[in-house]
Amino acid sequence: MIDAIMSGFGGLTVGFQMLAGEWRNTIMLFVGFGLLYLGIKKDAEPLLLVPIGFGCILANIPLSDVMSQEGFIRSLYNAGIATELFPLLIFVGIGAMTDFGPVLAQPSTFLLGAAGQFGIFLTLILALALGFPQLDAVSIGIIGACDGPTAIYVTSKYAPHLLGAVSVAAYSYMSLVPIIQPPIMRFLTTKKEREIVMKSVAKPVSRTTKMLFPLVITILGGIIAPKGLPLLGTIMLGNLMRESGVVSRLTKASENEIANIVTLFLGLTIGATMVGSAFIRSETLIILALGFLAICLDTVCGVLFGKLMSVMTGGKVNPLIGAAGISAFPMAARVVQREGARWNKKSYLLMHAMGANAGGQIGSVIAAAVMLSVLAGMGIIR
Amino acid sequence: MDNVTFGITMLICGMGGTIVVLWLMSLVMGLLGKLFPEKPAKKEA
Numbered sequence: 001m002i003d004a005i006m007s008g009f010g011g012l013t014v015g016f017q018m019l020a021g022e023w024r025n026t027i028m029l030f031v032g033f034g035l036l037y038l039g040i041k042k043d044a045e046p047l048l049l050v051p052i053g054f055g056c057i058l059a060n061i062p063l064s065d066v067m068s069q070e071g072f073i074r075s076l077y078n079a080g081i082a083t084e085l086f087p088l089l090i091f092v093g094i095g096a097m098t099d100f101g102p103v104l105a106q107p108s109t110f111l112l113g114a115a116g117q118f119g120i121f122l123t124l125i126l127a128l129a130l131g132f133p134q135l136d137a138v139s140i141g142i143i144g145a146c147d148g149p150t151a152i153y154v155t156s157k158y159a160p161h162l163l164g165a166v167s168v169a170a171y172s173y174m175s176l177v178p179i180i181q182p183p184i185m186r187f188l189t190t191k192k193e194r195e196i197v198m199k200s201v202a203k204p205v206s207r208t209t210k211m212l213f214p215l216v217i218t219i220l221g222g223i224i225a226p227k228g229l230p231l232l233g234t235i236m237l238g239n240l241m242r243e244s245g246v247v248s249r250l251t252k253a254s255e256n257e258i259a260n261i262v263t264l265f266l267g268l269t270i271g272a273t274m275v276g277s278a279f280i281r282s283e284t285l286i287i288l289a290l291g292f293l294a295i296c297l298d299t300v301c302g303v304l305f306g307k308l309m310s311v312m313t314g315g316k317v318n319p320l321i322g323a324a325g326i327s328a329f330p331m332a333a334r335v336v337q338r339e340g341a342r343w344n345k346k347s348y349l350l351m352h353a354m355g356a357n358a359g360g361q362i363g364s365v366i367a368a369a370v371m372l373s374v375l376a377g378m379g380i381i382r
Numbered sequence: 383m384d385n386v387t388f389g390i391t392m393l394i395c396g397m398g399g400t401i402v403v404l405w406l407m408s409l410v411m412g413l414l415g416k417l418f419p420e421k422p423a424k425k426e427a
Contacts (some may be wrong), residue, residue, distance in 0.1 A: 103411075104411055104415060105415075107407075107408035107409070107411045107412040107415065108408055108412075109408075110404045110405070110407055110408035110411070111401070111404060111405060111408060113404060114400050114401045114404040114405070117397070117400050118397060120396075120397075121392055121393045121396050121397045122393075124389065124392055124393075124396075125389040125390075125392075125393060128385045128388065128389045129385075129389075134383075134385065134388050137389075138392075204420035205415065205420060206415075206418045206419060206420040206421070208414075208418040209411070209414050209415050209418045212414050212418070213411060213414075216407070216410055216411065216414065217407060220403070220406060220407060220410065221403060221407075224399070224403050225399070225403065359404070362404070362407070363400065363404055366400055366403050366404055366407075367396070367397075367400045370395075370396055370399035370400050370403060371392065371396045373399075374391070374392060374395040374396050374399060375392075377395075378383065378388075378391065380383070380388075
């Protein structure tokens with residue numbers, strides 16, 4: 001009987017024994033706590049980092065079977081990540097939440113949204129130079145889209161083994177935009193440029209134009225880059241529902257209930273892919289560094305394009321708005337407004353920056369769509 | 383395909399394609415904005 005009792009106790013201590021043996025899982029438990037700390041205490045993308053952090057902890061507890069074939073998170077993974085369904089459902093919500101009015105009031109700001117995507121392609125080249133396989137490099141480059149769902153969509157499709165690192169990089173750096181961007185903006189612009197006051201864009205946009213926008217973007221973008229149609233189509237469906245105003249129940253469900261439930265499942269499953277043996281590798285650190293660089297390069301190219309627009313318009317454009325041409329919406333626009341007001345109290349760049357930022361939102365999706373279609377054209381993906 | 387060719391193709395076609403698509407979109411949306419301008423609200427009698 002003593003033996004049976006000892007064996008029973010042994011069953012309760014085997015987890016501790018394995019924790020001591022699997023040092024990488026122990027480190028990942030701390031990484032999970034770190035993500036929870038960032039989300040809860042620092043308010044950095046808490047909607048994602050809290051479930052990701054908790055998923056990471058769940059998957060790294062020794063003998064955890066949450067990601068085994070019958071595990072509950074594996075079921076969520078198979079249902080929503082392997083099928084790319086979760087990021088697409090999130091996109092419906094993003095479309096329903098986003099007002100593209102500022103970019104429609106000033107369509108030229110679409111081009112700032114394009115300039116803010118340079119980081120994707122430059123980082124892709126850097127990843128290739130560092131020896132990453134081609135599709136891995138594509139997934140690393142897409143961190144530069146500054147767009148979590150896009151990064152998850154592309155990575156889950158073509159480099160699922162990098163999903164944890166790419167997602168954590170995308171969401172962490174997105175939340176760090178207010179810290180990453182201002183020094184680059186100051187470094188690349190003169191005091192005189194930062195002080196430029198831009199005329200207000202009070203041009204109203206008709207409801208017809210707002211409703212035609214998602215249809216035009218879907219058809220035009222879909223014809224040119226059909227591989228990205230799921231991304232474009234879902235964000236534009238959400239936006240059409242919003243602008244039509246006739247399906248308010250669906251719009252509210254998309255931006256609230258559906259987006260919230262999917263965000264929870266998405267975060268949990270991504271966190272659970274961060275198992276020690278797969279995550280703690282030098283490769284992960286390189287991916288995190290490249291992701292950081294991607295967002296810096298987006299900002300650099302955006303501000304440089306803003307400077308070009310400033311020169312071409314005879315100094316009517318404040319180049320700082322170029323930094324908002326990324327997808328972190330509306331955070332990047334707020335950063336630009338704050339930075340502009342810091343150098344000139346009369347400067348009110350928010351609406352211009354919102355235009356560039358909305359352009360960046362579309363730009364990141366278009367960049368991913370174009371990238372996938374170019375890959376298909378080259379025969380690298382089907 | 384070697385990495386150099388792949389990288390340069392992605393940069394030219396990918397970034398170039400992104401710029402062209404967004405430029406086309408800006409043109410189309412600018413045109414639609416002119417075709418369907420916001421009408422001023424009618425004053426109540």
